[in-house]
Amino acid sequence: MTTSFAALSLVALYSAMAVYAIAFVAFAIDLARRSVPAATVPAEHIPVLVVAGGTSTHEAPGRTDSGPLNETTPTTRAHSRASRVAFALTVLAWLLHLGAAVLRAVAGGRVPWANMFEFSLTGSLLIVGVYLLVNLWVDLRFLGTFVIGLMLILLGVATVGFYVDVVPLPPALQSAWLVIHVFVALLATAFFALSFAASSLQLVQVRRESKPTPAVGRFARMLTTIPDAQSLDVIAYRITIVGFALWTFTLMAGSIWAERAWGRYWGWDVKEVWTFIIWVIYAAYIHAKATRGWQGNRAAWLAIIGFSAVLFNFGIVNVFFTGLHSYSGL
């Protein structure tokens, strides 16, 4: 029984990866097309004055420093066919991916996040899930290649390097805190992943925008079709603070669990250390956003370093460091 569900889960996961791969290509085609000068559709949404039975006396909206997401994208393009296909495929792949996680849960009779393979399975599911969800508010299609690419790498490493059979939970993991603490940590990671993507693009945009003469070439043209550095800055910030709040909770829930399991809520165990380091880096990021001289590039670098620390904590500390958190299952 267990084995057959686990096998089905893998089938679903490989199917999801195949569809992700096609979606990745479609996203890439969309980006490539953007670099071809196209008839751009005029911005569909600029908060223009709506006149109630009178004439307009409105001026162009001032530039805001807080709400530019809808307004400052230079040209809002109608979504290309490639991008629509890519998006639909991503949703399809995500549903297969979700199926893989659910089947894995059924196979184990427990939550599917108790070893490295399962962390990767569910963590990447959450990354795409959050990506799709955030798209309901902010158009993040331009990040598709980035996010789905990251996804394929993660799932590739997970299936090749981390796969383990379904085994029962050891007593140390039999706790409600496994459900809460690890899930929220993975969710926070998903937000940090998006913030990493947005911040990286932000740095690219800053470079482009700071050139005295507009660069020519396909890549440069493509860049003009995605949000400018300042919009990316705002997008990254809003995504990061959600991640930070979740990470704060992760750290606290982890402490409570550590107290239940080991008799102390904090002991500078290797995993605790890295959770703390990540928390401090993102606290620094938030401060940077409010500190003169640190906004923009430096803050973006902190977000990138922060996510690198998350990856390090996940991929290196879990697997290669010895500590109390030896749950990789490898």
Added chain:
Amino acid sequence: MPALGLVGWARWIWRQLTSMKTALWLLVLLAIAAVPGSLVPQRTADPNGVLQYFKNNPDGARVLDSLQAFDVYTSVWFSAIYLLLFISLVGCVIPRTRHHWIALRAAPPLTPRRLSRMPVHEAHEVDVQDSGPVRAELVEEGMRLLRRSRYRVVTYPEPGDPTGASQSVSAERGYLRETGNLLFHVALVGILATIAIGGGYGYIGQRVVVEGQTFVNTRAAYDSFTPGRFFDNSMLDPYSLTLEKFSVQYEVQNPKALGMATDYTARVSVRDQGSSQGHTSSIKVNEPLSVGGTEVYLLGNGYAPEITVKDPTGKVVFSDTIPFLPQDANLTSLGVVKVPDGLKSQVGMIGFFYPTQAVAANGAFYSAYPDLVTPLVTFNVYTGDLGLDSGAPKSVYTLDTSSMTQVTGRGTGIDSLQLTPGQTVQLPNGLGSVELTGIKRFASFQVAHDPTQGFVFGFAIVILVGLALALFVPRRRLWVRINTSKTGRLVLEYAGLARGDDPGLAAAVTDLAQRHRSRFTNRD
């Protein structure tokens, strides 16, 4: 450079220290400084790792030790960073609290002269002639709408109107954002102070208890004990705890996990000080027992063979259950028996225990399964001086063989002793005999008393709530102004300004504008 004088310098340093830039650098430094503690074993978290490090690389270890690399989180440099950070924090929070206190009582600011300069601005001309009563009504309506959305609202007379009859509406909301921010930062200080001061009143200790044994919560009963700075023995509540039974469940169905332990349960009976009646309870991993102001945690377990040693006349000279420390997943375990008195010479034995003994191709024994299927103990026997009289404390888990002679096992010509339960074998040289009387299990418990936990938890909640408020409550100002167009019709102006990030600002202005004008727009 201007002469600042002592006070001037002090002020300058204080201003630098409490600036956002310094705080930011200190945060970055704190993150960096925490890294080495994860690369090098730490004395508090992994003392054996430190010993091993010294053994493998004594010179490097000495250099690292002089840099406090094995005690990073209590080191001078790490402490310096976080103490500076917290001084900076206090210096930053105090003036901000003062500011916020004033802001909380202040009215929203004067309506800006030109609302079109604000980040979000809308103007609408409506097909209604301007008149005093309409104006008053619109101001009233604007105030009502804003108040209902929980804005603090005032009206200001328009500078262009000397009569003071026409007014603009100024509103502000989101004071909780700054309140949350201050709560967050203050609670950080609270946690640090609680740990620094309160931590001194706690203690933590470990004790191995074999089935049937009783542990009494006194300092001498612990195998290891770490008191806080302000600890004294009277803080121990001398309850007693007896390990009645330790049971383990193994996975027997899943072929991929055969023999994996899926449950550990320690059945204990506890007797509080002064009560004659004990009560039974159980302790599991993740489910500690609260007793006598302490929490008792189940940290580990293993086997404890019962060994009886007799002299050649058959008189019992030693009888004890000896906890053997597990060495692998199938509980191959290592233990030491020391017989100081009663035999011709002192005897020490290093033993291996195999709960399910199996033989590898090369003839070596190993354990194939963690439960008791074919249990076997083997002993290498040493005679000579156990070194117990030197006064230096000796671990019960190690045997110092430096002044002893090996008499069984490899190189001695006599095989190691092998014992199954109930079996007796003779010691070499007519020393006497050894019997494996039985096999019990042991549990290792951690006992912790931490009076600060509740406070830390409380501050953690404040941190979380404060953070949520500080990050997600939008703080914004909205204004409503009523103008007249050249043709004498009404022009309604709305504007908004955010303080800090505010994704909803534009929507808030649009929404206000729509609802405020609805009486005009609904008509058509």
